[in-house]
Amino acid sequence: MAASYDAVVxxxxxxxxxxxDRDVLLEAIHDAFESVGVSNPSDEEIRTLLGPDRSSLRRVADHHGIDAAALWRARERAAIDAQRAEIEAGRKRVYEDVTALESLPVPTGIVSxxxxxxxxxxxxxxxxEPIEVWYGREPTIEGIARKKPTPYYLELAIEDLGARNPLxxxxxxxxxxxxxxxGIDAAFVRRDHRLEYDLTDHEPRYEIDSLEALPELV
Ligand SMILES: [Mg+2]
Known part of the structure; x- marks a missing residue:
């Protein structure tokens, strides 16, 4: 029974x-440290900067006597540049089943x-396929606080789409x-990199193994 969603994000x-690729990001973070004058970050500090919260970012910056905002700006710039190279080289690419988006009768967005x-x-x-609305995080310390699981960008996208019941x-x-x-439903797509991924206590409304299942859900 279709739930009549009016948008898919x-x-x-x-x-x-x-x-x-995790190694691409780790290398970008290493470059970012270097660009703010830190030539000897520890492996642990590099891993921390993969996904820090504000306090762990500050701890790393303080340890080297540098400004946390400047470190984070450099980290984000390096990650953007490294990922753009991956995209342009075709190593970071869309999955084949994104063609299913063409069959969706509702507007779509991205929140990343x-x-x-x-x-x-x-x-x-x-x-x-035409994506009407997209939000990634701002490359600032504020962007760290606003990223998921915080629904900040998701709520902005829903508002922009004018959706009342998005998926x-x-x-x-x-x-x-x-x-x-x-306050909206989630569909979890279990691709190869998520075969062992545990959703205990975080159960989505749907679990699918391909985007091809979406037109029927919507
Ligand atoms: Mg993801």
Missing amino acids: FDNDGVLTTPT NNQHETIENILDNCAL YVGDSRVDVVAADAA
């Missing part, structure tokens, strides 16, 4: 495009924890939590 990484500029680079380079499609627990917080 997608997470990007692991849903529309392949995730970015990746940088807004990275989402724009994907839209510029990849064949994705959010993700591949992470944070996607399910953000959808819950926004």
